[in-house]
Amino acid sequence: MLHPLTLIVVLPLLGFVLNGGFGNRLGNRFVTVVGCGLPIVSFLLTIKCFLDLQAGGAPLIEAAYTWASIGGRTFDISLYFDRLSAVMALIVTGVGSVIHVYSTGYMHDDKSYPRFFAYLNLFLFFMLTLVLGRSLLVLFVGWEGVGLASYLLIGFWFEDPVNARAGKKAFVTNRIGDAGFLLGMFLLYWAFGTLDMDKINAAFAHGPVTIVSASLAGILLFIGATGKSAQIPLHVWLPDAMAGPTPVSALIHAATMVTAGVYLVARMSGLYLQAPEASAVITVIGAATALFAATIALVQTDIKKVLAYSTVSQLGFMFVALGVGAYGVGIFHVYTHAFFKACLFLGAGSVIHALSGEQDIRKMGGLARRIPITFWTFAIATAAIAGIPPLAGFWSKDEILWNAFASSSGGSTALWAVMAATALMTAFYMFRLLWLVFLTPSRMEPEAEHHVHESPLSMTGVLMILAVLSALGGFVSLPHFLEPLLPMAKTPEALHHYEMPLLILSVAIAAAGLIGAWLIFGKGLERANGLAARFASVHRLLFNKYFVDEIYERFLGAPLTWISDTVFLRFGDRFLLDGTLNGMARLAQRTAGALSRVQAGSLHRYAFFVLVGSIACVVWSFRHG
Amino acid sequence: MSGEAILIAMMPEHLLLAGIVFLIVLEIAGSTRGSQLLSVAVVAAAAAIAAMLHLQGYSAAPFAGQFSVGPGPFLAKAVVLALAVPVLLMARDDFADDGPFYPLLLSSLYGFCLMMSADSFLTLFLGLEIMSVPVYVMVLLAFRRPESVEAALKYLVLGGTATALFLMGISLFYGGKGTLALSAFTSALSSTDPMATTAVVLVLVAFFLKAAIVPFHAWAPDAYEGASIPVTAFMATVVKAGVVLAALRLFGTAPVSPLTIDLLAILPLVSIVWGNLTAMRQTSFRRMIAYSSIAHAGYLFYAFLGAGPGRFQAVVFYLIAYALMNLLAFASIPSGKDDTARDNLDSMKGLFHRSPYAALMIGMAMLSLAGIPPFPGFVAKFLIFKNVMAAGFTLYAVLGLVGSYLGIYFYLRVIQFMFMTPAAQPAAAAERESGHLALSAGAICLVGTVLVAVFPGWVMSLL
């Protein structure tokens, strides 16, 4: 009899085996039932476990078996289900299930339908392994596994050689992250003799330990997290990973896998509480990522790229929360973000589907009436991510801003200012997207315009579910639910009277973003044309508009564009990151070249090496004589 | 020295010899049907393994001071013979019309078995030679390319040099101790007498030469590249295992002495770094594996630094993991237009889109060789480094770990080629699926891999 937790993890694997092994023979109906059914069963089981957890209180632990026993220390494969992993598992199986359902519509005509579902199930299996694993080792298996599934799914449409470079980038950056992760893992194992995360946290529970530097271990693990969660400087892979099918982007690159780094840090919160330096690093990296990804998102024209950079930016928000010690808040944002970002991506998928593959927002517009369900769900999710109350994103983002301001472990006004500016930009570029795609007059190609159609129910239904969750999800007070596990960040009493003004301010910021976007993009891209036409009718208003336009162009738009394009994209990515990587690769290659020149093929030379080596060894040995 | 003990204790050797003789008879009788020869060879190896499983726990010394068996030798023999079976299977496609290949391979295995039971340098030396001499020729069989003869020559000359150095060491040891018993050598390891240390060092150098440790490695890349794929697999797995296990027999369970520490730490460390670095630039898969095997020889000799009792377990486990991965990769390479094209790393580009199974197998092998958890290579490396640390050589362990990171690059490069690089069209066109025997060899390795990956604890408990 399999235990429920094991079953949760194993069912998607079963789906992978069935769909991968027999899918082609048994037909798409079978694939649909297996591919969607098993994740849903997993989801139901997760709910059951969650209820058990609530009833019992103590974390559920299931030991599958002892993987290896080396020198008296054992590596157990066991699953661990506490409030944190419960939340993550619910997100993964829940959002995962609905995205599976969505995919039945989206991938309907693809010839590799069974393979697609097999990979999706495989991804789910690894993701659940990651979330439910008790030890870092099991987590690492899932960690690598989701990476593998992600490559398989990006590679799904990978005949295009241009995308090959993107795949390589993802691969290399993730390996750098893994190296850090592995080193941190070894360090912790060396220090504590166990990789079970609850035990490591417990070891840190009574203040700093002397046996190992918590900050070093914390930073090493965080390097792993930067790789998976696309933080500076390892963020470059995520926007390029959008080459895969859109449901994949939604599931992997927005809702679940990329939050693995956040989960890791939250899971190891015991360690990070004792590692102020590591936490400071996390804060700085998170804030920088959030800010700069938002500036890039301002000027992107590919709908999926905008969402991708927005994901990077939101992940930065989460890391800021973790960095200032508000672990529960970080997870809260993971949770709300999963809903609205999945909704946005799937909505984008629906748009792309409707436009037969068009992704350029300059060639969209006026879709609100043509695909109303997609529009309304997309609008709700946009409002949610922008932080319009009372939608989900508002609550989690406001909590992050508050902690960034007030937390006694790393919060400051400057940090708040950066995050608030980022939030403003978030609202701005998201509404810009909304207007350019749905509300402005159509700029579609006539050919594409002709084919515009609303997506089938399997897709729109999912959008509606996610939109509802994006709207209402914020009313669950997740940080309080997680408090027994992840303590709240301490905030000085003196600052508490700022809480209300800041809340109002963050509403104002969201509103400002909305209004700014409306002013500039409310009528479409052809500002000059629009201006000229309206010059006669409403002079003053128009003047104002012109004024705003000018300001935007001169003082905000142009510099921001310049910064995002030149400083971050060109210099940061291509020069620093690619440059360093290539430089290291070149150095290694050169060394390797020098070493292989030693291998000149001449037998005389090889024999001479033997002579020299033997002499050296014998002479060396005389030292001990 | 009863006849019965000779019969039973040497059963694996006898069975292999019977196989050799039978194959030669078939050869003389003019039967060159490849499948027939193959099945005889496989049956001989399998029978030897079965005999050893049956004789579990048996120990005897039919020739006192020369040849003895016990659980340890039986285990080592069984493991390595089992690794030879996939080699035999995957050799079918390449050596269908090379009758002598099979008796040569069995002879080599015979020599290996002798070494594992050797109690004196006489037996050990003979075993080493019986293992090596056939391989010199196996390298050039199936002459697909002119280079293979060159490879055989290089291997032969440097192998002969290794033999001579080995003998010089033995001779000095003999002059010092007046005996050729291995047990006396084990005690000489900690001697500080210049003559004994010279002898020890020369013997060790000979083993380094045979196992391809820098700076005695130079023959390996050339020989591996020149040989055909099954023979490369054989050299990289069985022969390497033989050399390392024989060296282990010399060291016994004695703790390392100051004399050997330096040699066992520095040269293997240099090998790890050198092998991993040089492998980065290779365009031939076999040559890459050769450099990787130089690095892996480094890890294997690193294991000698660990405390005596755990050494055998760590080495054998590492060998199993390492050999399974190499064999899995070699068995999965699709056969190309010719041996060179098959071997070229460029022909692996986009392999995943052409034959996903092969690509996944090779990818798994690469990840495991790179030592990424949860693949067997990780546990194996972990075991070794843990022992090295426990023995107090933390610095060496850390340096070794850092060196092993260098290797990740080129293993992942293969994966990148297979999964993320568009195919070079001409290479893809000439490709055909591997024969079903090569596939079954891959399947055997896969099953072994999964066992070792999922139940490493169980495998270790057997060792």
Added chain:
Amino acid sequence: MDKLQFLVFVSVALFALGLLGVIVRRNLLVMLMCMELMLNGVNLSLVSFAQQTGTASGAVLVFLIFVVAAAEIAVAIPIVLLLVRRKRTLETDAYSDLKG
């Protein structure tokens, strides 16, 4: 220098000469003969030590070395024949296509 020391010196010197031959002589056949010389050097010291210690095992090893030397030559000469057939030269450095 007593007799044993002298013989061991000769033995080591012959060994080194053999190794030197492998390193410096360009002719393949000379190289092979130099390998034989190395083994001969080892044999001399083994015989001397066997005589010195009065044990038989050294002499047995010498006997084994004879056989092994014969076996190695039996394998080596056909390989050289093959090489020469391809490139018509006995020069060792002509056979350095495998490298890098």
Added chain:
Amino acid sequence: MEALLQNLDTLLVYVFGVAALVAGALMIVLRHPMQVAMALISAMVFLGGVYGLLGVHFIAAFQVLIYVGAVMVFMVYAIMLLDVRDKSYTQRFSRFLVLGIAGAVIFVGVLVYGFAHGQHASARASVSFGLQQFASAFLNEYWLHFELTSVLLVAAVVAAMAVIRGSKRHG
């Protein structure tokens, strides 16, 4: 007279030893492979003489029979068969000549140092063993190795045959 004979024995050992060394050195120097082969044969014969003088007559006999009689004859045949006057003939030495000689000298020095400063097994020179002792030891204690050499030879023969046959087929 008796003492002189004893000394003559020792003297001859020295003479033969030096002669073997000279022959070995000639091997490095001589140009034609056939001359090298002759030098090697003389080195072997001198060594055989040393073995005989040491009282290990059977090894001396084997030395002459197996080495000179079998191995070197094979070698000489090969030399005659492959009488190629190529670059290796005009230019005898590789570029490692100087380094190699230096290395070889150091190597001898190192090994001799090791030997000279080491402990030797206790001398039991009185027990000189001849053919009889060797034969009985061989057949009682070491017959395993005797049998094993046959395995080695079988493998070598199969190997040599494989090379020849393969070369015929692949031409």
